[in-house]
Amino acid sequence: MSVLTCASSDVASASGVSASTRDATELGARLRPIITGALHELDVPGAVVLVRTPAGQYEEAFGTRQLGSNDPVGIDDHFRVGSITKTMTGTVVLQLVQERRIALSDPVSKYRPDVPNGDHITIAQLLDMRSGLHSYTELESFNRILDQDPTRVWHPEELLALGLAQPPYFPPGEGYHYSNTNTVLLGLIIDQLTGRQLADVFRERIFQPLGLRQTLLPPIEDNAIPAPHPHGYLFGTNLSTLTDPALPPDQQAAVRDGTLLPNDVTALNPSWGWAAGAVISTAADLAVYVRALVTGGLLDRALQQQRLDSLTPVDPADPDSASYGLALARFGPMIGHDGSLPGYQSFMGHDPVRGNTLIVLTNLQTAPDGTQPANEIARRILARL
Numbered sequence: 001m002s003v004l005t006c007a008s009s010d011v012a013s014a015s016g017v018s019a020s021t022r023d024a025t026e027l028g029a030r031l032r033p034i035i036t037g038a039l040h041e042l043d044v045p046g047a048v049v050l051v052r053t054p055a056g057q058y059e060e061a062f063g064t065r066q067l068g069s070n071d072p073v074g075i076d077d078h079f080r081v082g083s084i085t086k087t088m089t090g091t092v093v094l095q096l097v098q099e100r101r102i103a104l105s106d107p108v109s110k111y112r113p114d115v116p117n118g119d120h121i122t123i124a125q126l127l128d129m130r131s132g133l134h135s136y137t138e139l140e141s142f143n144r145i146l147d148q149d150p151t152r153v154w155h156p157e158e159l160l161a162l163g164l165a166q167p168p169y170f171p172p173g174e175g176y177h178y179s180n181t182n183t184v185l186l187g188l189i190i191d192q193l194t195g196r197q198l199a200d201v202f203r204e205r206i207f208q209p210l211g212l213r214q215t216l217l218p219p220i221e222d223n224a225i226p227a228p229h230p231h232g233y234l235f236g237t238n239l240s241t242l243t244d245p246a247l248p249p250d251q252q253a254a255v256r257d258g259t260l261l262p263n264d265v266t267a268l269n270p271s272w273g274w275a276a277g278a279v280i281s282t283a284a285d286l287a288v289y290v291r292a293l294v295t296g297g298l299l300d301r302a303l304q305q306q307r308l309d310s311l312t313p314v315d316p317a318d319p320d321s322a323s324y325g326l327a328l329a330r331f332g333p334m335i336g337h338d339g340s341l342p343g344y345q346s347f348m349g350h351d352p353v354r355g356n357t358l359i360v361l362t363n364l365q366t367a368p369d370g371t372q373p374a375n376e377i378a379r380r381i382l383a384r385l
Helices: 019-041 084-098 123-127 142-148 156-164 179-196 198-210 251-258 284-295 301-309 371-384
Strands: 002-006 046-053 055-065 330-332 334-341 344-351 356-362
Touching: 019 046, 019 055, 019 371, 046 284, 046 371, 084 179, 084 198, 084 284, 084 301, 084 334, 123 179, 142 344, 156 179, 179 198, 198 284, 284 334, 284 344, 284 356, 330 371, 334 371, 344 371, 356 371
Parallel strands: none
Antiparallel strands: 002 055, 046 055, 046 356, 330 334, 334 344, 344 356
């Protein structure tokens, strides 16, 4: 299913077709072969792609919700969006900074005395992934449990304890390492400062003000996804793809000849991601959200600019590498975030210079060769935009 819409301010041409409708139609014609080619190449069961430009919007759903069935993905389908959740946790922390209830320079020990070396780790370093705290999601023991007991309910405190029990990657501020432990810790600090459950805080401070009616952080006991939604798929297991997301060559060949299918992991409980990765949303909601995230509307002007200015290349030796800042990422001209968890992979970005918004949602976490499919589709689309 595809939807082509035009900007409301466009004036119809003499032929009765507005210029922006033609632009959107042409955009769809240019992008559709790129998208379908990538989906086939990467063995992705289904996807939703939304491209919003100043001239109009192209949105289309591809593939199936469930392998072996005639149930096409719809443009309004709900997906787990993984680490896009981190931008929401970060936004709430920055709102609390505005309210002078916390400061970016505060040591973590002010709120959590149990964090090792917490006197030297700042709130800002949790947000920009420069705390050095070990990510519990990189533990073999943790991934083994995800495979053996996928519906297990994980409590935030036990997730934090797993990360804090490991030696740090580096002293605070002396490197960059993406760590879910950072964001779970921030979620617990939000609960502490607001006296509210994180799901309620997200709803009151982000979802309701922006009119995101199809976006939620589910209770930790809930592994359901609101209908309609596609099933989520994973090649291999969490443990087998931990150090190398690519399948062995013989298994990649089996995928190509159709004798190896991905595992259906829809029922996995996302509580293990919580503040770092458990949100569910739709393409339309994410398009509204990422524009506000980048251009303003959730923070005051000064703090919004500080957040944008915080974006720093994750590889100091390569100024053109992806950048990360205060729970925000930059990929080329796009600012936003991506997300990955068993069954789903997502990309959201907004280009503040050109005014373009791009959302890609897939119901496959990783392609057989280890490629993240939503990110790769986004990369190919950006090359044409």
